[in-house]
Amino acid sequence: MNQDRTQTVRLWFWRGSAVLLIVVFFVVRALTRDQLQVRVVAAADVQLVSTISTNGRVEPEANFEVHSPIATTVKAVYVQPGDQVAAGKVLLVLDDVEARAREATAESGVRAAQAALEAVTQNGTQQERQMTAADVMRERLERDNARRDLDALTKLNSTGAASSSEVAAARQRLDTAEVNLRALDQSQNSRYSHAETERARAALADAEANRAAMRQVVAQTVVRAPVAGTVYSLDAGATDFVEEGKLLLQLADLHRERVRAYFDEPEIGRLAVGQKIQIKWDAKPGRIWNGHIERTPVTVINLGTRSVGEVLVKIDDVDGDLLPDTNVTVTVTLSSEPNSLSVPREALRLENGKPYVFKVVKGGLQRTYVTTGTINLTQVAILSGLVNGDLVATGTLSGQPLQEGVPIKVVR
Numbered sequence: 229m230n231q232d233r234t235q236t237v238r239l240w241f242w243r244g245s246a247v248l249l250i251v252v253f254f255v256v257r258a259l260t261r262d263q264l265q266v267r268v269v270a271a272a273d274v275q276l277v278s279t280i281s282t283n284g285r286v287e288p289e290a291n292f293e294v295h296s297p298i299a300t301t302v303k304a305v306y307v308q309p310g311d312q313v314a315a316g317k318v319l320l321v322l323d324d325v326e327a328r329a330r331e332a333t334a335e336s337g338v339r340a341a342q343a344a345l346e347a348v349t350q351n352g353t354q355q356e357r358q359m360t361a362a363d364v365m366r367e368r369l370e371r372d373n374a375r376r377d378l379d380a381l382t383k384l385n386s387t388g389a390a391s392s393s394e395v396a397a398a399r400q401r402l403d404t405a406e407v408n409l410r411a412l413d414q415s416q417n418s419r420y421s422h423a424e425t426e427r428a429r430a431a432l433a434d435a436e437a438n439r440a441a442m443r444q445v446v447a448q449t450v451v452r453a454p455v456a457g458t459v460y461s462l463d464a465g466a467t468d469f470v471e472e473g474k475l476l477l478q479l480a481d482l483h484r485e486r487v488r489a490y491f492d493e494p495e496i497g498r499l500a501v502g503q504k505i506q507i508k509w510d511a512k513p514g515r516i517w518n519g520h521i522e523r524t525p526v527t528v529i530n531l532g533t534r535s536v537g538e539v540l541v542k543i544d545d546v547d548g549d550l551l552p553d554t555n556v557t558v559t560v561t562l563s564s565e566p567n568s569l570s571v572p573r574e575a576l577r578l579e580n581g582k583p584y585v586f587k588v589v590k591g592g593l594q595r596t597y598v599t600t601g602t603i604n605l606t607q608v609a610i611l612s613g614l615v616n617g618d619l620v621a622t623g624t625l626s627g628q629p630l631q632e633g634v635p636i637k638v639v640r
Contacts, residue, residue: 264624264626264628264634264635264636264637265624265626265637266588266593266623266636267625267640268588268621268622268640269575269640270617270619270620271570271614272569273567273568273570274570275568276564276568276570276601276604277561278563278564278603279560279561280491280559280560281559282491282492282557283489283490283557284541284555284557285555285556286485286487286552286553286556287552287553288482290481290484291478291479292454292480293475293478294451294477294478295473296472296473296474296476297449298322298326298327299469299470299471299472300322300324300449301323301467301469302320302321302322302464304320304321304466305464305466306318306319306320306321307459308459309459310459310460312457312458313457314453314456315455315456317452318451319477320476320477321450321451322451324446324449324450327445328446330445331439331445331446333442334438334442335439338432338435338438338439340435341428341432341436345431348424349425349428367408370408371405374402374404374405377402378395378399378401378402381394381395382395451477454479455479458479458481459479460479460480460482461477461478461552462476463476464476464477482551483546483548485550486541487519487556488538488541489538489539490531490534490538490539491537493528493536493537499521499539499560503520503560503561504518504519504561505518505519505520505541505558505559506518507550507556507558509550509556510555510557511554512549517543517546517547519541519542520542525539563602568601568602569609569610569614569616570609570610571608572606573607574623575620576598583598584596584597584613585614585621586621586630587614587618587619587621588618588636588638591635592632592634592635593631594632598612598613598614599613
């Protein structure tokens with residue numbers, strides 16, 4: 229009996245312990261659920277601005293580069309970087325000895341080509357024409373003599389004083405003289421063919437073009453400012469040797485500048501002419517220049533590892549402080565919606581492609597599907613599903629996932 233009683237006591241002890249453990253589990257679980265702290269924000273009407281930022285480079289609207297026309301030395305430099313110059317001012321002078329020698333050679337080539345064309349159009353040089361005229365006179369005398377001899381022999385032959393063979397020889401001599409005279413007349417009037425004449429004209433045109441090029445080279449050895457502006461780049465000093473084509477200096481009106489911005493390919497379709505742009509330069513913190521898109525990309529290029537489109541940005545308040553070739557940050561405003569009902573982006577979630585938020589309802593969370601509009605880096609517009617003042621959860625302080633039916637403690 230005692231043994232049965234002991235076993236019964238033990239059985240009830242273990243059953244009581246199990247019940248107690250279950251009660252403790254649910255109490256702890258309830259206490260834990262009550263302590264879940266959730267960050268919330270209220271849906272509110274705000275101005276929602278959508279932007280994209282990227283890098284760009286400042287450049288003058290009209291840039292004038294001066295390159296050395298020949299390999300030579302620099303004789304004198306009359307400006308320094310940063311100088312503002314008037315149109316026509318002499319900036320630097322190059323040694324022009326070799327250029328003038330080339331010009332003289334080109335001039336000689338023109339004279340030779342002119343003489344060749346004159347000879348072709350006038351049926352030879354003056355000496356050739358004089359020699360041809362002398363040959364014509366000689367052949368005419370020969371023809372006239374042959375004709376007189378033939379007439380005389382013909383009369384003698386009629387009386388039997390000359391043989392028929394003598395008459396035939398005289399006729400042959402006359403025919404030969406006439407043939408030679410016709411050949412000389414043709415040579416005197418049309419010595420050269422049409423193709424030869426055109427070839428001579430082309431040679432003259434080529435020589436004249438070469439002379440014009442050499443004259444231009446000589447003129448370019450004295451470098452003058454094509455327009456009024458600022459010399460912002462100078463890479464030449466007196467006595468320096470410069471190679472042909474070397475960039476000597478750059479000149480521009482620094483009050484007429486633009487930015488060439490580089491937007492990644494997926495963003496190109498969101499750009500449009502006229503969209504507002506803000507420009508920032510790290511060298512001048514706090515300064516902001518304003519502009520607008522003047523031209524959208526017409527093609528996609530590779531820029532390092534990026535595929536980008538080039539956008540030209542007109543600077544609306546250019547003041548000369550932005551230096552050419554500097555790297556800047558540009559931010560384009562894609563859209564601006566005043567009084568747009570919005571919530572933070574971290575409050576938005578997706579389920580099978582459908583957006584939803586956790587709305588605070590009666591001390592708990594309720595999954596609420598919404599329709600979204602414009603989205604920027606921090607905010608998302610809510611077109612339907614919420615009203616102004618609705619509280620939505622953005623996360624928990626403990627890192628636990630949000631879910632429906634969990635008692636919460638609101639933390640703003």
